[in-house]
Amino acid sequence: MSKIGIPRTLAYFIYFPFWKTFFEALGQEVVVSPPTTREIMDIGVREAVNDACIPIKLYHGHVAYLADKVDYIFCPRLVSVRKHGDFGTETFCPKFLGLPDMVRLALNNLPEIIDERVDLKKGKDELLKVCARVGETLGQSGTEIKRAFKQAMKVDGRFKQLLYQNYTPVEAMAMIFDQQEHIPPPRQETDLKIAVVGYPYAIYDAYINAGILKLLQKEKVRVYTQDMLSDKTMNRQARTLPKSMFWYFSNRAVYGALHFMQEKGIDGIIHITAFACGPDSIVDRLLEIESRRRNHIPYLAIAVDEHTGEAGIRTRVEAFLDMLRFRRDKA
Amino acid sequence: MKISFPHMGYSYIAFKWLVENMGHECIIPPEPSKKTLDLGVRYAPEFACIPFKMLLGTYLEVAEKGAEVILTSGGMGPCRAGLYWVMHQYLLDELNTGIKVVAFEPPLCDLRDFLKKLHWIRKTGGLSLKAFIQVLRITWEKIKAIDEVEMYSHEIRPYEINRGDTTRSLWRALDMLDVANNEMEIKMALQEGIKLLQQIPQDKSRNPLKIGIIGEIYVVLEPAANHYIQIMLGEMGVQTDRSIYLTAYTRKNTIVNLEGDIFSVAKPYLAEAPIGGHGVNSIGETLLYAKHGFDGVVQLAPFACIPEIVAKSILPAISRDHGIPVLTLFIDEQTGKAGVQTRLEAFVDLLEKRRQYKATHKNARLVV
Numbered sequence: 088m089s090k091i092g093i094p095r096t097l098a099y100f101i102y103f104p105f106w107k108t109f110f111e112a113l114g115q116e117v118v119v120s121p122p123t124t125r126e127i128m129d130i131g132v133r134e135a136v137n138d139a140c141i142p143i144k145l146y147h148g149h150v151a152y153l154a155d156k157v158d159y160i161f162c163p164r165l166v167s168v169r170k171h172g173d174f175g176t177e178t179f180c181p182k183f184l185g186l187p188d189m190v191r192l193a194l195n196n197l198p199e200i201i202d203e204r205v206d207l208k209k210g211k212d213e214l215l216k217v218c219a220r221v222g223e224t225l226g227q228s229g230t231e232i233k234r235a236f237k238q239a240m241k242v243d244g245r246f247k248q249l250l251y252q253n254y255t256p257v258e259a260m261a262m263i264f265d266q267q268e269h270i271p272p273p274r275q276e277t278d279l280k281i282a283v284v285g286y287p288y289a290i291y292d293a294y295i296n297a298g299i300l301k302l303l304q305k306e307k308v309r310v311y312t313q314d315m316l317s318d319k320t321m322n323r324q325a326r327t328l329p330k331s332m333f334w335y336f337s338n339r340a341v342y343g344a345l346h347f348m349q350e351k352g353i354d355g356i357i358h359i360t361a362f363a364c365g366p367d368s369i370v371d372r373l374l375e376i377e378s379r380r381r382n383h384i385p386y387l388a389i390a391v392d393e394h395t396g397e398a399g400i401r402t403r404v405e406a407f408l409d410m411l412r413f414r415r416d417k418a
Numbered sequence: 419m420k421i422s423f424p425h426m427g428y429s430y431i432a433f434k435w436l437v438e439n440m441g442h443e444c445i446i447p448p449e450p451s452k453k454t455l456d457l458g459v460r461y462a463p464e465f466a467c468i469p470f471k472m473l474l475g476t477y478l479e480v481a482e483k484g485a486e487v488i489l490t491s492g493g494m495g496p497c498r499a500g501l502y503w504v505m506h507q508y509l510l511d512e513l514n515t516g517i518k519v520v521a522f523e524p525p526l527c528d529l530r531d532f533l534k535k536l537h538w539i540r541k542t543g544g545l546s547l548k549a550f551i552q553v554l555r556i557t558w559e560k561i562k563a564i565d566e567v568e569m570y571s572h573e574i575r576p577y578e579i580n581r582g583d584t585t586r587s588l589w590r591a592l593d594m595l596d597v598a599n600n601e602m603e604i605k606m607a608l609q610e611g612i613k614l615l616q617q618i619p620q621d622k623s624r625n626p627l628k629i630g631i632i633g634e635i636y637v638v639l640e641p642a643a644n645h646y647i648q649i650m651l652g653e654m655g656v657q658t659d660r661s662i663y664l665t666a667y668t669r670k671n672t673i674v675n676l677e678g679d680i681f682s683v684a685k686p687y688l689a690e691a692p693i694g695g696h697g698v699n700s701i702g703e704t705l706l707y708a709k710h711g712f713d714g715v716v717q718l719a720p721f722a723c724i725p726e727i728v729a730k731s732i733l734p735a736i737s738r739d740h741g742i743p744v745l746t747l748f749i750d751e752q753t754g755k756a757g758v759q760t761r762l763e764a765f766v767d768l769l770e771k772r773r774q775y776k777a778t779h780k781n782a783r784l785v786v
């Protein structure tokens with residue numbers, strides 16, 4: 088049995104249930120790094136190339152945390168997860184494409200890295216093939232791998248169902264893995280409805296965004312994110328744009344935001360973006376303009392980085408909420 | 419129609435000819451200046467890359483001069499460049515410029531769209547298909563000739579005895595190419611231009627340092643964006659080589675094309691390609707420059723350029739493994755010419771010392 092380390096950031100928030108189930112069904116032990124802490128961030132900031140964005144630095148920190156605790160680091164090279172976009176070439180931010188190489192060269196004393204290339208646009212069986220290659224690295228047989236794959240697909244299906252029922256990935260994972268049968272929807276009393284869009288690693292990492300989801304919850308805000316929408320719902324928005332983004336996570340954020348802009352009852356949109364993020368320089372301005380053109384829905388962008396202070400975010404969010412309430416009461 | 423296009427180095431000479439000979443009016447994009455950048459910075463998203471900002475500034479400048487259409491390229495990713503036109507159009511609309519950005523997506527991606535746009539340009543200009551193809555052919559010859567003289571100028575500049583001779587002759591050569599109207603004239607202008615450059619008084623006894631220039635295409639191709647780095651280095655007595663030219667892929671004589679597939683060269687260090695922009699090229703080219711005995715490499719990158727950041731994180735390992743120093747210059751709106759000059763001088767100094775050390779080191783061993 089080997090220990091496999093999965094960093095709790097970047098694509099973690101979408102693929103963890105699948106891969107955890109897969110590895111465990113193969114009899115491996117999965118070790119996940121803890122939610123981001125100050126130490127993890129400091130290590131990341133120190134070790135990663137200093138021009139990188141904060142999520143990439145954080146990833147380095149999480150890998151460093153796991154390095155001496157596991158036999159493998161799971162750092163797949165995400166190239167595509169579907170055939171999508173104007174030319175069918177949707178991929179991930181270039182930093183994802185170079186991630187395994189960046190990590191390997193930046194950090195010392197790493198265990199073996201599982202950097203299997205994930206390029207699912209090539210065909211329907213690709214994911215199984217990826218699993219087969221990962222399984223072989225670990226010395227598993229074909230039948231074991233198939234069985235584990237099936238199990239992982241099942242759990243992944245359940246995970247998505249929970250997301251569509253408006254649970255966040257963090258909540259859904261807790262329900263699946265921590266036997267929390269039911270997280271009672273804590274938001275009976277709803278004052279405002281807000282769509283929070285952005286990259287999962289910016290929205291659901293409470294450290295990097297200074298706990299914005301909690302803050303909203305405390306303010307009796309019902310939060311929706313793009314991850315609660317089905318692909319079908321989101322992809323409808325593609326046609327309303329001159330051209331789709333090239334990047335999976337960016338398209339999800341854009342489509343999600345555009346969908347919520349037209350959704351009745353949504354009071355405002357908050358876009359959480361990483362400071363100096365390349366793709367977001369386009370995503371953010373596009374959403375700002377579209378929110379004005381479509382429906383005049385209030386829009387707030389919050390850029391997070393290693394210096395984001397809780398106080399700063401709180402002030403801006405509270406001012407935004409005040410404005411929304413004022414707007415509603417006036418109507 | 420009044421048509422303009424992005425300014426990239428000296429290519430505007432050929433594109434101006436193209437627009438005019440397609441039967442349209444050309445609004446020549448001015449060389450990017452402080453004003454261009456200021457305009458771009460004012461209206462672009464804060465974290466847009468420098469090329470995006472400079473182009474936006476350029477478009478706003480040509481808008482003032484009455485341009486109605488911008489012709490540019492699209493792209494299929496993975497980097498932002500292929501989405502430039504989308505965001506530029508949004509911003510130009512917000513500012514009510516009335517400009518339409520027409521982007522040619524790669525024909526391999528969308529041939530119909532590509533042909534449709536070509537057809538539109540041709541029809542509105544009133545050219546027959548035959549004449550149109552001829553115009554495109556001549557434009558291509560022009561671009562090739564422009565690249566040719568520029569390439570040659572970088573080769574001889576470090577030998578010039580009177581500082582500035584090369585650049586002056588380059589400009590005269592470009593002027594001659596500017597007025598050439600057919601393949602014959604282009605050929606003659608090119609010959610004349612090369613001759614002009616050859617006639618510059620040179621000191622061939624020099625043994626200039628050799629530096630490879632790598633990085634993102636816009637800041638590599640646009641001297642106004644990189645503070646004329648190749649001229650600056652040339653006048654410091656350094657020979658520079660770069661692989662990025664608009665006509666690069668048709669060339670057999672550049673180092674990079676000698677070595678076949680650049681992606682496979684880069685593979686030991688970066689196992690994925692492409693990653694957008696020239697990220698993988700930067701890695702592969704550094705390896706090639708090391709192999710071909712260059713003294714150093716300068717990486718030119720827009721601030722926060724995603725693929726070049728990936729490359730930069732990998733370059734130190736190459737530098738170490740292959741003993742080739744790399745200087746990364748990230749270019750943003752604050753970068754000043756003096757700062758670039760100082761850093762280059764220090765880098766050149768370091769390379770000189772390394773060379774001397776290597777020479778004495780070798781001698782020492784020979785004695786023993």
Ligand code: SF4
Binds near residue numbers: 142183361363364365
């Ligand atoms: S999408 Fe933005 S935040 Fe994410 S890795 Fe790329 S640059 Fe960083």
Ligand code: SF4
Binds near residue numbers: 498
């Ligand atoms: S390669 Fe660099 S400069 Fe070009 S679009 Fe990408 S980030 Fe911007």
